[in-house]
Amino acid sequence: MIGYFKRxxxxxxxxLLFIYIVIGGSGMSAQARLFTLAVGWIGIVIVGVQLIRExxxxxxxxxxVASGHSPAEPEEEGPGGNVDFAVTDEEKTSYGRxxxxxxxxxxxxxxxxxxxxxxxxxxxxxxxLYLRRHGESWRLTVLMTAGIWLAVWGLxxxxxxxxxxxxxLFALLGG
Amino acid sequence: MxxxxxxGLMGILQWKALAMMMIGIVISSTLxxxxxxxxxxxxxxxxxxxxxxxxxxxxxxxxSVWAVSNTANSITAILFSVPGGGGSQATIMDGYPMAxxxxxxxxxxxxxxxxxxxxxxxxxxxxxxxxxxxPLVLLLGPPEFFMLVMMGVVMxxxxxxxxxxxxxxxxxxxxxxxLIGIQSQTGTPRYTFDILYLFDGIGLVPLTIGLFAxxxxxxLAARGKTISNVDLGDLSAGRLQGIKDAFKNWWLVVxxxxxxxxxxxxxxxxxxxxxxxxxxxxxxxxxxASKTFxxxxxxxxxxxxxxxxxxxxxxxxxxLAFGIPGSSTLALIFGGLLVVGVTPGKEILTTQLDVTFxxxxxxxxSSILTSVLCLMFTKQLAMATMLRPTVLVxxxxxxxVLGSFAHSNRLEDVAVMAIFGVLGxxxxxxxxxxxxxxxxxxxxxxxERFMWTSYQIYGYGFLVRPGVLIIAxxxxxxxxxxxxxxxQAERAQKAEVAAGGES
Numbered sequence: 096m097i098g099y100f101k102r103x104x105x106x107x108x109x110x111l112l113f114i115y116i117v118i119g120g121s122g123m124s125a126q127a128r129l130f131t132l133a134v135g136w137i138g139i140v141i142v143g144v145q146l147i148r149e150x151x152x153x154x155x156x157x158x159x160v161a162s163g164h165s166p167a168e169p170e171e172e173g174p175g176g177n178v179d180f181a182v183t184d185e186e187k188t189s190y191g192r193x194x195x196x197x198x199x200x201x202x203x204x205x206x207x208x209x210x211x212x213x214x215x216x217x218x219x220x221x222x223x224l225y226l227r228r229h230g231e232s233w234r235l236t237v238l239m240t241a242g243i244w245l246a247v248w249g250l251x252x253x254x255x256x257x258x259x260x261x262x263x264l265f266a267l268l269g270g
Numbered sequence: 271m272x273x274x275x276x277x278g279l280m281g282i283l284q285w286k287a288l289a290m291m292m293i294g295i296v297i298s299s300t301l302x303x304x305x306x307x308x309x310x311x312x313x314x315x316x317x318x319x320x321x322x323x324x325x326x327x328x329x330x331x332x333x334s335v336w337a338v339s340n341t342a343n344s345i346t347a348i349l350f351s352v353p354g355g356g357g358s359q360a361t362i363m364d365g366y367p368m369a370x371x372x373x374x375x376x377x378x379x380x381x382x383x384x385x386x387x388x389x390x391x392x393x394x395x396x397x398x399x400x401x402x403x404x405p406l407v408l409l410l411g412p413p414e415f416f417m418l419v420m421m422g423v424v425m426x427x428x429x430x431x432x433x434x435x436x437x438x439x440x441x442x443x444x445x446x447x448x449l450i451g452i453q454s455q456t457g458t459p460r461y462t463f464d465i466l467y468l469f470d471g472i473g474l475v476p477l478t479i480g481l482f483a484x485x486x487x488x489x490l491a492a493r494g495k496t497i498s499n500v501d502l503g504d505l506s507a508g509r510l511q512g513i514k515d516a517f518k519n520w521w522l523v524v525x526x527x528x529x530x531x532x533x534x535x536x537x538x539x540x541x542x543x544x545x546x547x548x549x550x551x552x553x554x555x556x557x558x559a560s561k562t563f564x565x566x567x568x569x570x571x572x573x574x575x576x577x578x579x580x581x582x583x584x585x586x587x588x589x590l591a592f593g594i595p596g597s598s599t600l601a602l603i604f605g606g607l608l609v610v611g612v613t614p615g616k617e618i619l620t621t622q623l624d625v626t627f628x629x630x631x632x633x634x635x636s637s638i639l640t641s642v643l644c645l646m647f648t649k650q651l652a653m654a655t656m657l658r659p660t661v662l663v664x665x666x667x668x669x670x671v672l673g674s675f676a677h678s679n680r681l682e683d684v685a686v687m688a689i690f691g692v693l694g695x696x697x698x699x700x701x702x703x704x705x706x707x708x709x710x711x712x713x714x715x716x717x718e719r720f721m722w723t724s725y726q727i728y729g730y731g732f733l734v735r736p737g738v739l740i741i742a743x744x745x746x747x748x749x750x751x752x753x754x755x756x757x758q759a760e761r762a763q764k765a766e767v768a769a770g771g772e773s
Contacts, residue, residue, distance in 0.1 A: 105700045109439060116446055119461060127458040129725060130718035131449055138442040145435045182698055183489055191492035195695060198488045198663070202688050205671060210681060218671065222664045229660035239661070243668055251672055255322055258679055 103149045106142060113138030201225065213262030214251075219244040271401075271623065278627030281326035282635070290327045291632065294334030295640050299342040299651060311486050312339065313602050314478040315669050318676035321475075321609055326628060328610040333632040336603050337389065338640035340578040344381040345644070345652050348571070349374060360545035364563060364570030371566045378648055379512020380568050381575040382641040384523050387516065388576035389637025391527035392534070392583025393630050396590075400626065403591040404619050413732040415593070415615070416720035417741040419713045422594035425537040427706035428749050437703045444710015445717065447472055454715065455722070467682040474605045475677040478708060479670045480690025482598075485698050487666050490659045509645060515568045522552060522569060523576045530577035534584025536748070537596035548577030583633055590614050590626055593716060598705030601712045608712075 113135050120131035185191045201221065208217040223240040227233075251257045261269070281287065294316065301312040313335050320328040348365035361381065368377040410418075423444070427437035450461045451471030462468040516523060526548040533544040552573035553559045563570050588594045593615035595601040604614055612618060612625050619626060644651065674687035697704050724732035732738065 105696065105702060109443060112443075112446065116449070116461075123460065124456055124458055126456045126722055127453045127460060130445075130721050131460065133721070134442060134445045134449065134714075138439065138446060141435060141439045141442060145433075145439060148435070182701075183492065185492045185494070186489055186699075188492075190494070194492040194494070195488045198484075198491050198667075199692065199695075201664075201667060202484065202691060205667070206681075206684055206688055209671070209684060214672075214675070218668050222668060225664040225667075226660065231658075231660060235661070239664075243665075246668075247672065251676070255319070255676065257672075257676055259675075260681060 102153060103146055106146045106149055110139065110142045110146060113142060209260075209262075211262055211264050213265060214247055214259040215244070216262070218247050274623035275627040277624040278629075279631050281624065281628045282330050282631055284326060286324070287326045287330040290323065290331040291334040291636060292639075294331045295338050295636055295643060298335040298338050299640060299644060302339045302342045310478070310599050310602065311483045311666070313599060313606075314475065314483055315666075315673050317478070317602065317606050318475050318673045320606055321677070323610075325610055325612070325625075329607070329612070329625065329628055330632060332603055332606040332610075333629050334636040336599060337582055337633050337636045339599075340575075340582070341382060341385045341389075341637075341640045341644055342651055343578075344378065344385070344571075344575055345648060348377045348381065349652055360549040360574040361571055363549060363574075364565075364567050367564070367566035368568065368571065373508055373566065373568075375648075376508035376512040376515065376568065377571050379509040379645065380515045381512070381571050382644045383513045383516035384526075384572040384576040385579040386638050386641035387520075387523050388527045388530060388578070388580035389582065389640075390634050391524065391576075392531055392580035393633035393637070394583070395528075395531040395580070396583040396586050396633070397630050399587045399591070400619065403587065407591050407616055407619055410592075410737065411727075412720045412723040413728065413735050414737040414741060416717060416724055416732075417738045418592045418594050419717045419720060421741055421745045422537045422588070422596065423706060423709050423713060423717075424745060425748060426597060426709050427703070433701070434749065434753075436701070437706050440697070440702055440704070441706035441710045444707040444712075445714045446710075447477070447707070448711045448714025448718075455719075467680065470678070472686060472711070473674075473677045473683055474602075474609070474711065476674040476683040476687035477690050477711060478602055478605075479674050480687040480692075481694040481704050481708065483666060483670045484687070484691030485694040485704075487663055487670070488695060490666070491663050493659055512568065513645075516572050519569055519572050522556065522573055525555070526551060526573040526576040527580035530580030531584035533577070534581035534596065535587050537588060537594055544577045544581040545574045548573045579637060583630075586629065586633075590618050590629070593713075595709060595712065598708040601705075601709045605712045 117132060117135035117139065120128050120135055123131060183191075186195070205217060205221050208220070212220075219240045222243045223236050226236040226239060247259075252259060282291065297316060298312050301315075313332070316331065316335050320331045323331065344361050344365065347359070347361040348369050351362050351366040365377045365381065368374065423441040424438055427439075427441035428434035429437070448471070450468055452459050452462075452469050459469060529548045529551055530544045533547055549563075549570060552569055553563050556563075556567075556569050556573075559567065559569065585596050585600055588596055589600050589604060591614075593604070593613075595604040607614060607625075612622060670687060671684055674683045675681065677683050694704055697707075728735065
């Protein structure tokens with residue numbers, strides 16, 4: 096059973112989300128409810144049909160495997176059609192997966208540091224650390240780190256007046 | 271109308287607006303020349319800056335970034351056989367063989383010139399369409415507009431990938447995300463979980479950056495190496511011949527531009543359809559094409575580049591007139607225009623007609639300027655492909671973080687960007703197309719407003735009004751016909767295989 100749903104994880108999650116939308120929308124005022132319920136119910140129907148389709152495909156594949164045949168190569172679907180980038184071959188490799196995890200690590204680590212240390216330190220630090228981690232030269236690292244600091248301070252703070260928060264740690268020390 | 275045209279021109283000829291246009295052209299051309307970054311990412315990263323500008327300056331930045339994105343695409347397609355975006359796939363067919371035959375400069379010259387002429391013709395098509403669609407738009411009421419919004423999302427969803435249901439489901443998910451926040455008419459908080467940040471809803475900029483820039487950044491990081499490190503050689507000799515080729519084949523340029531405009535008008539069909547349609551048209555109609563196309567015929571390059579750039583003018587017709595962006599990139603433009611106080615639909619064709627004209631002027635000026643810049647700096651732009659991902663990724667990451675924060679100066683925006691980055695990555699991995707989600711988010715509030723107004727006036731009877739039924743019929747035919755064609759082709763293929771097996 097779990098095998099059935101593994102391939103359909105996103106579909107199942109979407110179905111649960113749309114069910115939640117319908118339940119949450121039921122208690123709202125008429126005006127707030129109308130579009131909410133329309134979205135919820137349409138979502139349930141479409142995703143429900145998609146889930147049934149995926150389960151039937153999975154069952155057919157399982158039957159083929161059980162009868163000793165190799166399952167047919169599934170027809171390529173989804174992005175890569177008209178308007179979205181297809182997943183590249185490199186991304187499907189274990190190296191690609193590791194690269195993805197690493198990038199998410201940088202992103203979420205950066206957010207934590209932004210909260211803790213603020214933009215002036217975090218953004219240049221991320222730049223420098225990233226470049227060194229990937230073996231770039233010290234010269235380029237220093238140049239780009241200084242460049243991004245200049246962009247954060249000069250362009251975003253001085254020209255665009257972005258009120259960067261100072262960071263929790265400094266607020267704590269200052270307080 | 272003449273006054274509005276003049277006012278629009280004056281608006282974008284102010285030095286600040288001109289400067290914004292130049293910045294948009296240079297940054298967009300550079301980013302788009304790097305396969306994997308793409309125009310959506312470029313627009314998403316630049317959009318927050320538009321929000322702090324005056325109306326015309328913001329429009330100049332937004333439109334120029336978008337309008338030029340098809341031109342620089344051809345550089346990598348011709349030189350390295352790597353499509354810079356959806357619209358440059360067919361450019362490879364003849365552009366790359368030309369480069370291999372030592373005619374890279376000629377191919378680039380022809381591509382940029384055809385692109386400029388196509389862009390201008392697309393803008394003129396938009397101009398010609400205004401007097402025709404204006405009375406039509408004024409005739410439509412809320413039920414028809416509601417149906418048009420639905421049509422936009424469903425068509426983009428159905429045509430975004432190879433599984434229409436998945437695309438439509440993602441479009442509905444976009445609608446669902448647009449529900450988050452205080453409902454504007456009643457003040458009812460929806461799905462806010464008592465989090466103050468969510469009362470304003472999910473920001474378009476952090477959502478877009480997360481959804482598109484982060485997965486592309488991961489793709490860049492996974493690639494691990496530069497796109498090209500070959501010697502670019504001399505890219506100036508033969509350029510003039512290419513320019514002459516485009517003018518010599520002016521009738522082909524005009525025809526393919528019209529193909530592009532037609533594809534652009536239909537929501538959901540992107541550049542990747544326009545380029546193949548134009549290529550197919552040129553193959554069928556050019557003298558001796560069956561023998562020379564695919565081997566380095568300059569007409570193959572001219573046809574494709576004219577169509578892909580002309581498409582943008584055509585795509586603006588439903589976007590500006592009916593408020594239906596036909597692609598996620600246009601949804602971003604649409605969102606950007608909304609934020610700077612310009613509402614596509616009735617308003618932009620009546621009280622804000624100067625804005626429509628400023629967009630047309632921008633399309634014309636930026637198409638020509640971009641082609642001139644690309645002709646002058648081909649080598650420098652091609653060198654963008656030599657940037658290592660290890661250098662590019664932290665820059666895009668920093669821009670993504672700063673751009674998200676700039677949206678509303680809140681750290682929560684950066685977190686939202688990261689959450690949608692994770693969502694975008696998994697959607698891409700699971701073969702769920704992302705563009706319909708953006709369209710759903712942008713059009714959700716409009717759909718809700720039209721639906722409620724229609725319901726108040728007609729009750730549920732709004733669903734069976736003649737205009738609504740006509741649009742629904744058009745939608746069904748537009749969706750069913752390609753499916754029917756595909757099924758017929760599959761049957762014919764099976765019958766052929768069976769006949770081959772029997773013999």
